[in-house]
Amino acid sequence: MRNAEAIDAMGMMPGVAAGWIAANERVLDQQALASNRAGIVLASSKFVRLAVQIAVLGTGALLAVQQELSAGAMIAGSILTARALAPVEQAIGTWKQIISARAAYARLRGHFGDPELLRAASMRLPAPCGHLSVEALTFVYPGTRHPILKGVSFALEPGEALAIVGPSAAGKSTLARLLIGVWRPTAGAVRLDGADVHAWNREDFGRHVGYLPQDVELFAGSVRDNIARLTDAPAAAIVQAAQMAGVHEMILRLPMGYETEIGEAGTILSGGQRQRIGLARALLGQPRLLVLDEPNSNLDHDGEEALAGAIAAAKASGGTVALIAHRPSMLAHVDKVLVLRGGQVEAFGARNEVLKVIGRPRPIADGRSAHEPEARRGRKAGTSRG
Numbered sequence: 001m002r003n004a005e006a007i008d009a010m011g012m013m014p015g016v017a018a019g020w021i022a023a024n025e026r027v028l029d030q031q032a033l034a035s036n037r038a039g040i041v042l043a044s045s046k047f048v049r050l051a052v053q054i055a056v057l058g059t060g061a062l063l064a065v066q067q068e069l070s071a072g073a074m075i076a077g078s079i080l081t082a083r084a085l086a087p088v089e090q091a092i093g094t095w096k097q098i099i100s101a102r103a104a105y106a107r108l109r110g111h112f113g114d115p116e117l118l119r120a121a122s123m124r125l126p127a128p129c130g131h132l133s134v135e136a137l138t139f140v141y142p143g144t145r146h147p148i149l150k151g152v153s154f155a156l157e158p159g160e161a162l163a164i165v166g167p168s169a170a171g172k173s174t175l176a177r178l179l180i181g182v183w184r185p186t187a188g189a190v191r192l193d194g195a196d197v198h199a200w201n202r203e204d205f206g207r208h209v210g211y212l213p214q215d216v217e218l219f220a221g222s223v224r225d226n227i228a229r230l231t232d233a234p235a236a237a238i239v240q241a242a243q244m245a246g247v248h249e250m251i252l253r254l255p256m257g258y259e260t261e262i263g264e265a266g267t268i269l270s271g272g273q274r275q276r277i278g279l280a281r282a283l284l285g286q287p288r289l290l291v292l293d294e295p296n297s298n299l300d301h302d303g304e305e306a307l308a309g310a311i312a313a314a315k316a317s318g319g320t321v322a323l324i325a326h327r328p329s330m331l332a333h334v335d336k337v338l339v340l341r342g343g344q345v346e347a348f349g350a351r352n353e354v355l356k357v358i359g360r361p362r363p364i365a366d367g368r369s370a371h372e373p374e375a376r377r378g379r380k381a382g383t384s385r386g
Contacts (some may be wrong), residue, residue: 022305049085121155124204128193128280130158130288130320137188139174148174149343161311161321166340172324173214176293179322180211191288210282214293216274219264223251224258227280237285244313245280246306271298283310290314292323296330300338308333
């Protein structure tokens, strides 16, 4: 149902139906096998119980005939035997519940093994200025051994914007989650004005931070509710955030303006509209730290211009901006660039300096660039001889 449009458009229904039928047949086969085995086990246990009771009753009758046992003792022995065997049969009958309990326990252990979201309450701290420092940050996802980030360190001052670039699976989105304190680092720390962002009181910390995830999720409700982060934020602050995101005019063109109901997950909005409303939500209250994970993935030219204006406005207000970028156009709006590769920092520094480093062709075995023009090689050789 979630992919109904793609299935219908590309004629994938026969394949989807065949896969569902095959999976359903496997389930039916397994259910039949389980039912047969359960029937055999239950019938066997009942047969054993009845056989033992008959044997006990027959033995008691024989002893009673031989006047070695009274009739009352014979009946008592039969009752005690039935009472002793009943829990065994009941345990076999309730084995399904035992298996379900074990599976539930395993799921709970797996859930609590995930990165911790809830944390102990802490004292409210003063509003930060925006000094961000990342100290030897290392992160290993619970249950794995391979580190996603290894010893990442850098620092940003208020009013600076950083672009985090690198190939896929380099750890960029993981770094973004660690910057806002959603996950606890395996080693190292992320500090905002010297305070550990993970230990910061979350309700208090959220007032100073804006976050736009890679997959923007909106909540059922109005546009106003989503920009206001489901709080009773002042209308002026909501409009200001929308204007900073360049989405104010677009919202006014909606049927009910800011009170337009967007449906579950913002179904009535396009991908670009959802992303720009998510950006307005992140900009609410002029946050001191703004983290944007691929903020222009669904934006057109006008949307990218609005994004550039939002970044400039955040910097002008003294906020610190960290954005994950894939398009080179976004690098024009940042002051520093961090290059991640394999979870490690390959380069970090001023934008122009880092771009020169990452844009330089890599040397080959003889120490010369593989893409270096012959004339340049000649000039270098002449310079060396001179």
